[in-house]
Amino acid sequence: MPIRITGMNSGLDTESIITALTSSKQTKLDNFKGDQKKLTWKQDKWKELNKKVVSFYNGALSSMRFSTAYTKKTTTASNANAVSVVTGENAMDAVQNLSITSLAKASYMSGKEVKAGTEKAKLSTELSEITGFTAGDINFTVGGESKSITVEDGDTISDVLSKLKEEAGDKINFNFDESTGRFFAAGKETGTAANISFEDSDAAAALGLSTATIQNGSKAKIILNDEEYESDSNTFQINGLTITANEEAQNITLTTKQDTSGIYDNIKKLIKEYNDIMKEFATLYNADKATKYKMLTSDEKDAMSDKEVEEWEDKIKAGLLSGDETIGTIRTALRDIMASSFEVTMKDGSTQNYSLASLGIATGSYFSTEENEREMLHIDGDPDDDSTSGNTDLLKAAISNDPAMVQDLFTQLSRSLYSKLSDLMKGTEYSSAFTIYEDKLMASQYSAYNTKISDAQTALEAAQDKYYKKFSKMETALSKINSSSSSLSGFFGGGG
Template sequence: MPIRITGMNSGLDTESIISELMKAKRISVDNVKKQQTKLQWKQDAWKDLNSKVYKLFNTTLNNMRFSTDYSKKITSVSDSSVASVVSSDNAMNAAQELKIIRKASAGFLTGAKLNGGSYTKSSKLVDITDADGDKIEAGSSFSVTVGGKTTDITVTENMTMGSLVSALKSAGVDANFDEKNQRLFIGATTSGTNGDFSITASNKKGITALSALGIFDNGIRDDGEDTAVMKEYKKYADMTQEDKEATINAEVAKRLVSYIKQQKSLNETKEKQETKLQELKTDYTRDGYTGNLDDADTKSKLQADIDDLKSEIENLGTPEEGTPEATALAEKNEALAELRKEMAYVTSYEKAKASLAATEASLAEVESYLDEDGISASDTLIDEVTDMVNDKIESAIEVLANASTNADMKRIDGQDATITLNGVEYTSTSNVFEVNGLTITVLGQEGDEATLTTRQDTDGIYNMITNFIKEYNSLINEMDKLYNADRAKGYEPLTEEEKKEMSESEVEKWESKVKDAILKGDSNLSTVASSLKSIMLAGTEVNGKRMNLSDFGIETLGYFSSANNEKSAYHIDGDENDSNTSTKENKLKAAIASDSDTVIAFFSQLSQSLYSNLNKMTAGTDLRSFGSIYDDKKMKEDYDSYTTRIKTLEQKLNAMEDRYYKQFSAMETALAKLQSNQSAVSSLLGGL
């Protein structure tokens, strides 16, 4: 805003005069702003109301308009400590007898305490001995089988207890070594027989290793049943020559596929590494050297140059800027930086070369298992697998003949849960059963019994209807309150200047008066409310008979008994939460209990009628968006139109104000000239 100095010649308070003149002119702009503010408040009121209508439409009515929405079933259990039951909508209404035969359990192995010493997770396995003093040897092998997948673990010279735990976890079980109690703990990750695990020796050394680790299990149980461990040992101990050959062939084929994939991957890696090395060789050039990165002297010569240059830099110290010594120092530092870059380059080449060597070694090992054609098994692979199977057969025979489970070890075998329902047996890997629409979770113990009684969830139907009535009442009462609000005659939105003259509470009270009456007598609001009331009042036809809400004890209180703006609200006879009707007989509950089909048919059709009606009103038009019951598009256009109009009026006022200032400025200029002329005349007269 420009700084104006006025009234110097006239002595008039020009600022105040123009301010008063503009105040009168600004009334037209303020009136338009007030109209825009009222429109904004009207939009806000409609948005709030629209969200409540849409919730009734999209959630409540949408979930009540089909008879299947009411088909809720519940199942009571005669003894809640035996089982819990969740019923689906298609569960049969019946009483059924449940008996727990066996609960599901997950396999778990608590290892025996390790013999002597105090081992940690970093202890090497080859330092651990069994009760007879025999050490675990490198090459000891045992297998972990989980869910039909077998993983072989072979002890190496440097394998630690921690790495063993990691290998067990990779094999599909959970594992931990408790250093305080010196025991291994191994558990299945899922319950049931399918999730159980077995750990068996793959060679004779493996028997000693498992025994020393406190986790050797021969699979023998008091009940005589074959455990997963026993089945694994018997599979190899009882293997015929034909089965042996089939096992060898299958294992060879499996490994062959794996080695062929590895060969392809390693060849691709090797090719990339060779390309990278060649690029490094091609890019590397250095004055005074051959550029041969494979020459061992290259790195040593480069390091010698770096050391010499560093010494020269140290000898120069810290020379003054601008001196020849300072220039020399800068040049040597730059040269040193270049040498260090070259050293990094050489180091990168060495690493790349080492990676290629490792890849070539891995490739050579993999190819030793493949024949010359690269797609057939070599004698090395066949011999290795044959030796492995022979070792397993030998160790299995040894275990079944002589070996004993670690005395201090405890093994819990994984087992499936079994129940009988109405005398029929069902099995599950967990303690949860799904039978004929019921989800039964076993909680009790073996031998426990209970009666499961499935019935229609009448309370659920009743709650669904009462919640609908409550939501409808809240919405229709609010609509009536907004439509019938007291007039706010004489009240308009306040300008900023008007707000400054009032306290915050006075401003809030004033604006609330306007906002509360913002939808009074709104024709659109009347249309929406009237359509909902008409559908509720009309009722619906069920099995050829016209029925109304009153047939289920749901009515309004009447014009003179109802509170203001609650005359269209419905009350349920016998509703304990409604003081107006709580003492009456609850016809709705009685109807649900005696003839739930009729109740469901009535309310699903009533909900469908309300849903269809609101669906039409919120379909969207040129004036309103989809999902809106009011003309939101038109209101936005009007609001934008007000914004444009206000801007135009503001520009006119600014121009008018500038014109006033120019006029007063011209007057001041004229007065100044007049005064100047008078002074000149006075000066002349004074000189006579």
């Protein structure tokens, strides 16, 4: 922008005058900038809200559509110190007898002392110094697999150690302890895969290897229902159970049955995530409208502290989705499904209509509940809910008495909710897939503001230039008048 110097002859504050004359265009520009900023904040609000809805959709709601969310099972052991059991979803309800006859062990080798004369060998000791050493091959096996290294007089104990490690592979560890002057080896895992043995030779004997004390690794053995099983580790995978043996023991009773507490916990999780979303919807929908607070101009921000600006803008952000039609539609749709009844099959084969209220799951009292929490559901007897913890727990009673019926109800409910959210998040001309708001439309609106702001900026600068040119002409005319007046004054003064 050019440097404008005005008012030198007229004495007028032309900057202020022109600012006043173009104020409507400046206001228009400020409004466009403010509206675009407000749109950015609104997009951020929607992105955050959409993330929570999609998380609910893909998480608890999705899993509760399938029977696997309800068929949680658990296995208890009469001797919990001797065995631990992880129960898979395919495990059978059963009472079984288990005996642990042996635990898996890892192989271990303790070499004999290696002498260099009268001293214990060190890592730096050359093999030519070792008592009785003769260069040659050292043959050994690891897990039945033949191995071989060649050792020479110029090698050191450290060289031998490196060769053993490299040849042995990843099944066994080798070490040389200078304090005892011995080679040691240990299987990295339990079982027989790392069992080690050395062939007798002068080289192996001199290094204390062929005469080493060896504890072979062994498999774990259990007897389950009179059938014996072996494993290289202490863990067995049998018919849906992961059984880990911890100590030898006899006649352990394993009892596998449905874990009704797991069903309850999954339902509670679903309700909690639903409540969190409904409270978020209500908070945004019921907030004071953002239109109550105008966007601040740069000049207004300059006159305020940073904290004051932040507090003012937070009020605007909080109300950007107040009364939003999309939020209203989603809230109503989800609330209606949660209040619906579904035909379920009872354990006696009959069918009945059941709703969440039938299981003691309902909203709180309208007048005693905060406005933004009136659509949240409470489970009677829930120890974590102060408002209903003292009520009879109908949900737990139903799960205990007829878990299949409860599964039927919540499977239908979850599928209905999932289907409705799928419809609400379908991609359209104005929105992307898995999006509850018109993100494409808002992106287009943002781009449109760029054009409006550019045009308004151009219009403002054009108006300013027009007025500056007019005032410049006036100043030029005044300058000529002042110059002529000065000349005449000089003329008459000289004639006196």
